[in-house]
Amino acid sequence: MDDQNRNLILATVLSFGVILAWTTLFPPEDIPVEPTETATTLTEDPTLPSADPVAPTATTPSEAPDPGSDAPRVPIETAELSGSISLLGGRIDDLALTQYRISVEDDAPIVRLLRPVGEPGAYFAAFGWTATDGLDASAVPGPDTLWELESGDTLTPSSPVTLSWDNGAGQIFRTEIAVDDSFMFTFAQSVENTSDAAVAARPYGLLRRHGEPEDLKNFFILHEGLVRMTDGELEETGYDDIREYSVDERERTQAERLDVTASGWIGYTDHYWMTTLIPDQSSPFRSTSKYFDNRDLFQAEAVMPIETVGAGETTTVTTRLFAGAKEWEAIRSYENEGGVQGFLDSIDWGWFFFLTKPIFALLHYLNIFIGNMGWSIIALTVILKIIVLPLAYKSYVSMAKMKELQPEMEALKERVGEDRQALQQGMMKLYKDNKVNPAAGCLPILLQIPIFFSLYKVIFVTIELRHAPWFGWIEDLSAPDPSSFINLFGLLPFAGPPQGSILALIFIGILPILLGVSMWLQQKLNPAPTDPTQKMIFAWMPWVFMFMLGSFASGLVIYWIANNIITFIQQYAIMRSHGAKPDIFGNILGDRGKKKAEGGKEGK
Structure with missing residues (x-):
């Protein structure tokens, strides 16, 4: 082997070693971002679903103290999950992964994925409606609505629960919540219209995270933050980039990023855990990423098309929520058998995905x-x-x-x-x-x-x-x-x-x-x-x-x-x-x- 080839090999191997060693010993620091003021309203998009129904009263977090700790709760019990649903907003805000511990010790605490507001690292999922024709904002349930437990007492794979809320104006909203043996929840949101006139509302689901996760790695080989699939195209955005977007795009309310998609999903991924909103893959929806700088709050939304409900009629929209461990076999099953397009790409396979996927x-x-x-x-x-x-x-x-x-x-x-x-x-x-x-x-x-x-x-x-x-x-x-x-x-x-x-x-x-x-x-x-x-x-x-x-x-x-x-x-x-x-x-x-x-x- 001549000197030129030796130098090439030596440079390749040493460069590889130096890069890995340096990034291991000195991981990149967070980039400080100047806080920004929220801006004006979104412009109307003629395509469905349009931007107008994302009303501040529906999805913008309230500045009032959160009463969630005093709200009644519905237990969640499966082989993989334990926790509870708060009747305040129908939030899943208390969820632990029973098969995973924070360290290898047998007595180590189990991993807790979601936490209610008021605790450090508050993180929850909620589902609601935004008002359109025939309804005002107070006539639809949002993240702060206090629901009633209509049926069921404990959410298990064999026993769903149903929450209900009567707006007093002729519409009864219900959410039937089911869970499978792994990490997938199903939310069936329905509106029963008992009035004499047709009404219209738009269903949505949201994930709200208060600040970055405490164990954020900030390591170059790993993506943590927003993950979104839009018509087969994967997007990965880190928390710092979401903040920077709010600096660069001041004209958009709460630093929104909008995508109208025919299929896909949106959520937040950690090193090993993930929460993801998965609307009906056969219907168009709008995925949105928001950052509220005054509260250091990240929010991901899936907003579905307007549902018009005639007098005496009932309509139902189904959305799934993945909340759990990024197990290859489970996620692969949801993609192949559950019809969730590109869901296996939620695992960060990297640039060499054509090698990492078959190797794993x-x-x-x-x-x-x-x-x-x-x-x-x-x-x-x-x-x-x-x-x-x-x-x-x-x-x-x-x-x-x-x-x-x-x-x-x-x-x-x-x-x-x-x-x-x-x-x-x-x-x-x-x-x-x-x-x-x-x-x-x-x-x-x-x-x-x-x-x-x-x-x-x-x-x-x-x-x-x-x-x-x-x-x-x-x-x-x-x-x-x-x-x-x-x-x-x-x-x-x-x-x-x-x-x-x-x-x-x-x-x-x-x-x-x-x-x-x-x-x-x-x-x-x-x-x-x-x-x-x-x-x-x-x-x-x-x-x-x-x-x-x-x-x-x-x-x-x-x-x-x-x-x-x-x-x-x-x-x-x-x-x-x-x-x-x-x-x-x-x-x-x-x-x-x-x-x-x-x-x-x-x-x-």
């Missing part, structure tokens, strides 16, 4: 068969290495031939001295005479980089790796190796340095050490650089990466160790089959290379 699908099915994510990652690595072996084979053969040429290259370097041009010309002649392609050695690294990035993305963003154990001390494959030299890797009765600290970067665990050793072993099979500086850099690289990747997720380090070991075995076997006799603790010379080297010395 394969990992998921391996885990079903094996029953352990750690061993599944190793099995995935074996499969990936088998798939790319035909391409890597030529590279390993070329590297074996180059290894045989190493004595001749050293002899050439002694003959030409510091004449780099003569050295390059001599090396190219050696390559040509022996039919060796030095660029072929780049292929394994070039193949490994996108796969590594994709698996890094998969391990970081998918909930299936969160708190997934391997064996022994590895209890969370999405977290760094918790063992440390300080406590002799768990032999001494005290904990190692806390994760994320400087000491944790220095006193690394068992897996990072194994990674460094596996990289060193693999490197011993490669031709040594002719340039002394490059040779020194490559000699230090395994140990630099050992410390640099020590703070990465254990699952990723397991993949890299397995990849290095399998690569070593493949390369060793191929080199042996082509006449080279590897000796990882000394020089690796083929018989042909030894003879040529001895012949060169005798000639001198």
